[in-house]
Amino acid sequence: MKIWVFLILVTFLGLNTNCSGSHAVQCTMVGEQKICFVREVWGLNGESLAVTTHDNVCREPSSEVDYISNRMRGDHKIRAKVVDGKMYVYSVPFTVPKKPFPVEVISEAYDPTTYFDKDFIKDGYQEFDLGQNMTWCLNDVF
Numbered sequence: 001m002k003i004w005v006f007l008i009l010v011t012f013l014g015l016n017t018n019c020s021g022s023h024a025v026q027c028t029m030v031g032e033q034k035i036c037f038v039r040e041v042w043g044l045n046g047e048s049l050a051v052t053t054h055d056n057v058c059r060e061p062s063s064e065v066d067y068i069s070n071r072m073r074g075d076h077k078i079r080a081k082v083v084d085g086k087m088y089v090y091s092v093p094f095t096v097p098k099k100p101f102p103v104e105v106i107s108e109a110y111d112p113t114t115y116f117d118k119d120f121i122k123d124g125y126q127e128f129d130l131g132q133n134m135t136w137c138l139n140d141v142f
Contacts, residue, residue, distance in 0.1 A: 022134035025057040028126065030082050030103045037078050039130035049078065049130075051089065051105055058137035067094040067105055076131030081124045090118075090125065 027036040038050045038057060048070045050061035061068050069092050079090040086104040094107050120127065 022136055023057040024076075024130040024132065024134050025055055026078075026128040026130060027055050028080070028082075028128075030087050031085055033102045035087060035103060035105075037080075037128050037130060039076065039078075041134070049091065049094075051087075051094065053102060057135060062097075063095060064098050065101070066097055067101065067107075068097075069094045076129060078128040078130060079120050079125040080128065081126060083124070088125075090120070 022042075023038065023040050025036050025038045027034050029035070034053060034055065036052050036055045038052055038054075038059075038061065040046075040048050040050075048061070048068065050069075051067035052059075052061060052065070054066075081088050086106055088106045088108055090108045090110065092107075092110050094105070
């Protein structure tokens, strides 16, 4: 019986808070700097993406130092490429961090009219699948 109460509580917290849910992280190197994509999913339609230098999937993204987007389109695949030390991210718009980021991140706006016509591999993009290996963080539950 206690386990059911716990599962109901976890479900309730996951559906009703802005900071709980499942998380995924994937990183790449831009020169000497590690850059990570962190995705968080909560509730029925809550989703966010951060571009950060931190690979801790449970770290809360900060508008001070991370690129953040709360307007994901439901696609867990992020495409990015590095050209001349700059990272181009094909995604929804990000909020630019208040403090300087160690590499220049250029957001290439998602365009649904040309999305399926783009050859991302040919254009040099790497795909980051943030729908794989999703995990819960203990700070989400307590």
